[in-house]
Amino acid sequence: MITEQLKQATRLIKEGKRGQARKLILAEIERDPDNLTTWLWALEVAANEKEKRTIIRKILIIDPLHKGALAYLRNLDERSISADSPERVSPNRLEEISEPPSSKKKSLIAGLLSLAFDWASSLPSGCAWLAIFFGLIVGVFIYTRLNTSFFGLTGTNFNDLVISNSYELISSDERYWEIQFEGIEKTKYLGTVRHAAPIRIQEFAILTHDILVTTGEFSNPDIVNTSVIDHKYFWKSPDVSSPTGSINLIHAVPANKKIFQQLLEIRKWDTVKITGREIFTIKAFQSDETFLGTWTDLGCNTLLVESVTIVKGTEEN
Numbered sequence: 001m002i003t004e005q006l007k008q009a010t011r012l013i014k015e016g017k018r019g020q021a022r023k024l025i026l027a028e029i030e031r032d033p034d035n036l037t038t039w040l041w042a043l044e045v046a047a048n049e050k051e052k053r054t055i056i057r058k059i060l061i062i063d064p065l066h067k068g069a070l071a072y073l074r075n076l077d078e079r080s081i082s083a084d085s086p087e088r089v090s091p092n093r094l095e096e097i098s099e100p101p102s103s104k105k106k107s108l109i110a111g112l113l114s115l116a117f118d119w120a121s122s123l124p125s126g127c128a129w130l131a132i133f134f135g136l137i138v139g140v141f142i143y144t145r146l147n148t149s150f151f152g153l154t155g156t157n158f159n160d161l162v163i164s165n166s167y168e169l170i171s172s173d174e175r176y177w178e179i180q181f182e183g184i185e186k187t188k189y190l191g192t193v194r195h196a197a198p199i200r201i202q203e204f205a206i207l208t209h210d211i212l213v214t215t216g217e218f219s220n221p222d223i224v225n226t227s228v229i230d231h232k233y234f235w236k237s238p239d240v241s242s243p244t245g246s247i248n249l250i251h252a253v254p255a256n257k258k259i260f261q262q263l264l265e266i267r268k269w270d271t272v273k274i275t276g277r278e279i280f281t282i283k284a285f286q287s288d289e290t291f292l293g294t295w296t297d298l299g300c301n302t303l304l305v306e307s308v309t310i311v312k313g314t315e316e317n
Contacts, residue, residue, distance in 0.1 A: 002037055002176060003028060007287065009041065010171050014162045018045050036062050043165045049076060068166030071184040156208050158257040167255070167304055170206055176285050177206055182278040189248055190273045192219035195228040196266045199251065203284045203292045209252040209263045213272060216245015232298065249300040250274060262308035275307040
């Protein structure tokens with residue numbers, strides 16, 4: 001449960017005011033020592049490793065099988081994670097976002113639309129309507145099918161996100177998401193991309209991409225035809241009933257801005273290696289705790305993407 005005091009603390013974390021956030025979180029822990037959400041955010045303001053271990057022990061008392069806490073404890077024990085790795089990236093240390101502020105985005109989009117309509121209105125009436133209709137069709141196709149952020153005008157703004165170390169809680173000014181992972185192990189997908197497109201679902205803004213990764217006969221267009229519609233993949237082969245190889249549609253949740261930008265670089269027919277943790281469900285809420293829905297994939301792979309490589313030459317590992 002996220003209380004008003006905890007919401008204020010997460011806002012302070014995003015602003016870099018960790019000291020003030022720490023005081024609010026400690027007060028919230030004193031008020032309700034069994035609130036698991038508060039303890040998860042306490043990891044964000046822990047002063048040192050000893051304090052982190054104490055917090056993790058408390059989380060495991062509340063939920064002995066908490067996968068995020070177990071993974072975090074394992075990482076502490078291994079002492080092999082650098083400060084820039086996904087598990088240790090704190091919200092206030094995320095990279096600077098080069099995207100323009102949302103207000104600038106809106107004004108630029110409005111300017112481009114105004115320019116387009118001014119041009120269309122200068123045409124003869126019949127041509128103008130055809131131009132507008134054609135432009136709308138092209139615009140919808142580009143917006144929904146091409147792997148682009150329109151030079152930062154669309155897509156997830158990581159400046160607005162506060163991400164817990166376990167990645168089980170992600171919040172923005174308007175919404176927050178609770179993530180349940182399938183396990184603590186990481187999965188690697190290596191193969192040929194046959195589809196790469198954005199996911200543009202406002203309620204689940206942390207989901208950014210559909211990437212269809214194939215191997216074997218599934219990667220051969222002469223043998224298997226593939227398509228992705230409404231975040232589901234379909235395949236058809238006129239000659240082979242059971243193609244060899246694998247086919248996986250990844251619904252990507254980037255671990256940070258750098259990963260998001262790497263996902264934007266993927267193109268159809270690239271060979272890629274994508275690594276991350278499998279996600280079981282994502283629950284979305286408004287900031288006032290209004291429940292928006294649950295994301296559960298159907299035969300696909302929702303993934304916290306922690307590593308992206310566009311493979312060149314004979315690289316396979």
